[in-house]
Amino acid sequence: MSQDSKPSKAAPGAIAEPSNFLRQIIDHDLASGAFNQRTDLANLPIPSIITRFPPEPNGYLHIGHAKSICLNFGLAADYNVLPGGARCNMRLDDTNPVKEDIEYADSILDAVKWLGFSWGDHLYHASDYFDRLYEFAEILIQNGKAYVDSQSADDIHANRGNFGQAGKNSPYRARTPEENLTLFREMRDGKFQDGEHVLRLKIDMAHPNIVMRDPVVYRIRHTAHHRTGSKWCIYPLYDYTHCISDALENVSHSICTLEFENNRPLYDWIVSSLRELGIFKNPVPHQYEFARLNLTYTITSKRKLLQLVEENHVEGWDDPRLPTIVGIRRRGYTPESIRLFCERIGVSKADSWIDMSTLEQALRDDLEARAPRATAVLKPLKLVIENFDGATSEPCSAPRHPQHPEWGNREFNFTRELWIEADDFMKEPIKGFFRLYPPIGDQPGGRVRLRHGFVIECTGFESDASGNIIQVNATHFPDSKSGTAGSNNYKVKGNIHWVSAAEAIPAEVRIYDHLFADPHPDSGDKNFLDAINPNSKKIITAYLEPCMKDAKAEDRFQFERHGYFVADQSDSKPGKPVFNRSVGLKDSWK
Template sequence: MSIEKNSAAPAANAPPSNFLRAIVDNDIAAGTHDRPGMPSVITRFPPEPNGYLHIGHAKSICLNFGMARDYNGRCHLRFDDTNPEKEDQEYVDTIMDSVKWLGFSWEQGGQAYLHYASDYFDQLYAMAEYLIEHGHAYVDSQSADDMAKNRGNFGTPGTNSPFRDRPAAESLQLLRDMKAGKYPDGAHILRAKMSDDAMASSIMTNRDPALYRIRHAHHHRTGDAWCIYPMYDYTHPISDALESITHSLCTLEFTDHRPFYDWLLATLAPGGFFTPPVPRQYEFSRLNLTYLVMSKRKLRQLVDENIVSGWDDPRMPTLVGLRRRGYSPESIQLFCERIGVSKADAWIDMSTLEGSLRDDLDPKAARAIAVLRPLKLIVDNFPAGETVECSAPVHPHHPEMGSRAFPFSKELWIEQEDFMETPVKGYFRFTPPTADKPGSRVRLKYGFIAECTGFDKDADGKVIAVHVNYFEDSKSGTPGADTYKVKGTITWVSAAHALEAEVRLYDRLFLDPNPDAGGKDFKLALNPNALETVTAYLEPSLAAAVGEQRFQFERHGYFVADSVDSTPGKPVFNRAVTLKDSWK
């Protein structure tokens, strides 16, 4: 696999070409899926409601909904809810919310194309009986161990089950008894017979694939009405056909499942269960993003072991986590456009996702000043108790967004890094006077020029305050400002008026670009500095910030008001991304 870095975004009005669009274009030209009153392109996004969606799912969402949008078709949201022990309404709700947040909808023309595999349980069962009656399925009564042993492996052909030639009537009665709850979990399973020599197939998924298994489990929608549940590989193609899906887009791991997909629909077609033409499955590469794990099992482990605070922890690659971190829907759509669609597996560098967020927020995020690691700056010659109003644009390139005002006073907060007692070469911020030269002069951005006159230390030798004198005629925006020439400019806030706030500095969760590759213990690669919480001082206007409102804190990066912990007048801010890619 290669690692792909950031690339230029495609033109907004010209969807990027890829092999899937070429297939769709050819199908439309040939009338492959022409049906009266139906669009030529109908796609679907079919998540299992057993967890929270992550950035990898965003690629599929943008692809399926985006293709339908671009071809004036429609995309269905369908929940593959056939595994009741792991599914819950909580996951259904968050998946629906995430799809909407990303900017897509399953509603069209006043109709909601929202479906569940459980909607089709009766039809799926009827088709299972049809397969048995026509010699294409049988009930296998082997133990799980024997079934696994007889299945063979990639180098060894499988062995037919001793129940493979069970009479259809016997298999049919067993299936009905399974449905009636007469057998415990694992006693029997329904399997397909794709061909006489299917167990010798080089494709493991063709070796008499399972269709139904016994599960005495409560289903979040159907309750206890069923104790047998269909397998995903059986449910998926049938659901596609019942919904008249035209192009079933899957990731590459489903390539080996395509022969069964095609066989099942072709075998059921004579039964009149659905209207031709049947769907076709096409595969594309899944998203592999560095510095992340995206296995649901491993993400759940992070949550269950309290390594993160929950599924929406801003360090998580879940969509709820990215949203809370400060990612915008537009930035994720831009990211998905940039990485493109292909059949080639590749690792996408995390910088591509972070760059997409910067490029989306830069032209629209309001600017603000924040001092994250404060050091007191005392303006000795400024009158105590007085203030001077300073102003700055909300956005330097969009004057129509207006301006913001904040006070200049005797005591300010500056960043600790803006003073150096013994300066290094090329340092242009505050430095103290020496025997042979005065202290440095620095512009307090949007305010005045100030000259360092000294500093204070505590008993441990730590610098606790810097003293300066300001030049009254040097205020930014006035004619006098141009008479002073300085090399350094720093940000600041008035100590008496600043908003004290909790700011969370998030970074990548893992230090290793491939934390779980090759069977590695991904927890050994956790970044101990993935979260740093500081008490910062912000310009006063930020007290009005509400959840999910994004800002560029000048010098520091892009931040968002936390949607969970912020309260009116007391926001908590999360760092979404730094201003530049400085990851090492």
């Protein structure tokens, strides 16, 4: 699935690890020549391998779609280096005008591009095929393979039967092809109301697979379509449209998730019937199913995601706590980390749960080597260096990245008043606490090194009327500055970070955690809303080193000690960044 995978020299058609059962299928088809030397209707050669990513534009894509995107586009990229070539079509399955919107369509294309994939000239819409789909429906009617049913939706449902009982034939099933064709054309011409008639395939009402019991393939819907306007008042259903679209686009391997496994016989029936009627020629597409992504502490149901947005449990589709692509992008995830995650979890035929920590670790592994370092104090406590002149400052520096000396240093000043983390001071230190604490009896206060600065020793603290500690006092050792010869004379166990109070940049920082406190928030009979984590978002004012003032939207940093943060793409302004915590330095979820 990696875009950078290279074909193996072991055998023709072999592709480098990681492997999966879909690669084995494709390798077998290439070896057998199943899709070799194919041509289109104009007799022009087409790739041996064609996959597709066909989402419905009725919502924003989520991390589960990312797995499918990386799989389909990744396979095409890997196999494109072999003789015959490969490509992945981008198709918007826009057959339901009631739920679909141009906003969703645009967001889907943006998400695929952001993940690093391109479809070139091969962007399609199911609505492109409305004329052909209608034409094929008439051919099926004329050949006795489809009929217009005038039962109500409730009667159709009741007469389908169940797993233990065969369905009943519709009283309209025996209509002649001529009657059906007349009715279907009148449906097209707008002579009936929604729900008066539907078009069904004539298969077998006693079939053990309920999907095959004369499925509905067209319904009346007097609703304008966002691409075709009011041209149509009948629209094809997914199961009919999808397989025909694959065949029209010469898709070789139609890859979908396991919930469509039951529908595969219908997929095969439709394309085989149209092949027998001379519409398509061999080889026709074949459907393959893989396990969808189940991620802990997450829901991916479009209906439930929509509920979270509409009921204001979150702050829009791009809320960084949502698993939507726009949400995880705003959280600070990178395209590279998502592709790495999808590669690591692999592809299987069996459903399983992937722990959220796997996704988080992919981001850490991606950013560790390329995110510049910075200092941020998230729980600020004033530190006053009593023996340092308040009218002066001492220049200090630190590397932008410890493994990239060519990136240079970041510059800042040591001053009399600093901000440190409140957790770095204890009034009554516990055993093993090697940071700052006041003198105890004859024992001096805690001694630490301020990173890239001086060694200091705590001399005391100040509290407010409520007993809250508001200031720590200390003295510094002038010959202990980091990088100078004298600094080696000081051996301390504590090493803490800091920023100058005089030049630090105050900034809004959003600390995000899992949206749900339950790893399986919608399993069983649970109400997923009951599992919402009340502490999933916390807003604080932090103090950042001065260079962070210039951070631009989507700039990513490692705030040393705290984790990886990103300048929010929506709320950051020039000179006033807002930061989101993307992930901590290690898995700290309890």
